[in-house]
Amino acid sequence: MVHDTFHDWLAEADKVVIAAGAGLSAAAGYDYGDAARFRELLPALYRLGLRSRYLLGAALPPDMMWGYWAVHITDIRHGTEPNPLYRRLRALVGERDHWVVTSNVDGLFARNGFDAGRVFTPQGDYGFLQCTTPCTRRTWPSAPFLQRVLAAYDRESGRVRDPGALPVCPNCGGDLFPNVRVGPEFVDDAFMPTGGRMAKWLSQFQVAEPLVHSATAPLSQSATQPLVRAATAPLTGPATTPLDHSATAPPAGSATTPLTGSATQPPTRSATAPLTGPATTPLTHTATTPPAGSATTPPTPSPTTPLPLLVIEIGAGFNTPGVIRLPMENLVRHTPGARLVRINPDHPATPEDLAGRALSVPVRADEFLAT
Numbered sequence: 001m002v003h004d005t006f007h008d009w010l011a012e013a014d015k016v017v018i019a020a021g022a023g024l025s026a027a028a029g030y031d032y033g034d035a036a037r038f039r040e041l042l043p044a045l046y047r048l049g050l051r052s053r054y055l056l057g058a059a060l061p062p063d064m065m066w067g068y069w070a071v072h073i074t075d076i077r078h079g080t081e082p083n084p085l086y087r088r089l090r091a092l093v094g095e096r097d098h099w100v101v102t103s104n105v106d107g108l109f110a111r112n113g114f115d116a117g118r119v120f121t122p123q124g125d126y127g128f129l130q131c132t133t134p135c136t137r138r139t140w141p142s143a144p145f146l147q148r149v150l151a152a153y154d155r156e157s158g159r160v161r162d163p164g165a166l167p168v169c170p171n172c173g174g175d176l177f178p179n180v181r182v183g184p185e186f187v188d189d190a191f192m193p194t195g196g197r198m199a200k201w202l203s204q205f206q207v208a209e210p211l212v213h214s215a216t217a218p219l220s221q222s223a224t225q226p227l228v229r230a231a232t233a234p235l236t237g238p239a240t241t242p243l244d245h246s247a248t249a250p251p252a253g254s255a256t257t258p259l260t261g262s263a264t265q266p267p268t269r270s271a272t273a274p275l276t277g278p279a280t281t282p283l284t285h286t287a288t289t290p291p292a293g294s295a296t297t298p299p300t301p302s303p304t305t306p307l308p309l310l311v312i313e314i315g316a317g318f319n320t321p322g323v324i325r326l327p328m329e330n331l332v333r334h335t336p337g338a339r340l341v342r343i344n345p346d347h348p349a350t351p352e353d354l355a356g357r358a359l360s361v362p363v364r365a366d367e368f369l370a371t
Helices: 002-012 022-027 035-041 043-047 062-076 084-093 142-151 192-205 226-232 325-333
Strands: 015-020 097-102 124-131 139-141 176-180 309-314 339-343 358-361
Touching (some): 002 309, 002 339, 002 358, 015 022, 015 084, 015 325, 022 309, 035 043, 035 062, 062 142, 097 192, 139 142, 142 176, 309 325
Parallel strands (some): 015 097, 339 358
Antiparallel strands (some): 124 176
């Protein structure tokens, strides 16, 4: 019955938003907590007692840390094999007008048939490195740096034998780090144009006020405002800075194509760490969310009401709920006739005030979307 409802809602939808968290890439085979895969890829770190790609707080020397990054990112971000689950999802969307927003930093959407220009990745992309200072707003493709690391990497010891192979900032000679959200040093310039275009697309659903603050809103907000920041942030930096990764994203299957992070969220300093800023300025306006049954709660649409928008949320839990989960609830809440499908084996609950417009699917995406 749940399958039937999902396919009925999808058939009735004119437009689709796919909102994905780490659970989607985990279901696709990129599970950061897979100890067996960790042992296979990084035997030296496994012998040290580590069991997960989440290396938050691991005190590793730079050569071992870069050995880890090179193996991890190359496996998760720079693979060229098509992924059946992502391909299935692309086929389900078909020719419908759609956008993707994901906290994953693995490029799996763009590598599996989705238009990179319509995939908003507010948490960054393992496909690029940035200066940790940062001394510049410029970022660099990660593949060439990681290839040099791997050429000097000793798998058994987990160490990079040539210190000269360790990545350094081409601009200042300082440390480099994956271009993913870890704090205020995150260089997000390349991702914000895509977020701005998504915000503009969302404005057709008359949710501009709930979802996109005015141009006078402060730009240093919490991580719950990826679309707000995208719609209002000025793009600063040298003229040579690649400001929009999506515009230059390689075609699916190329060696340099986009990638997961949390299969998706990075280890040492999580890629999903919230931005600094007030936690009370969410993209979701929680203060104005109407209680279930209140007079301002959007009514369940009648059979003749247009159903323009279906939000398919997959694998978004509570590590960073303000990036995917809460904004998607509010998007549906403030869009008449919109519906939410939440595919999540661990956190499938949906808000009471969305009764009749939200479908809870308490299974993994690979199981549910297989049929």
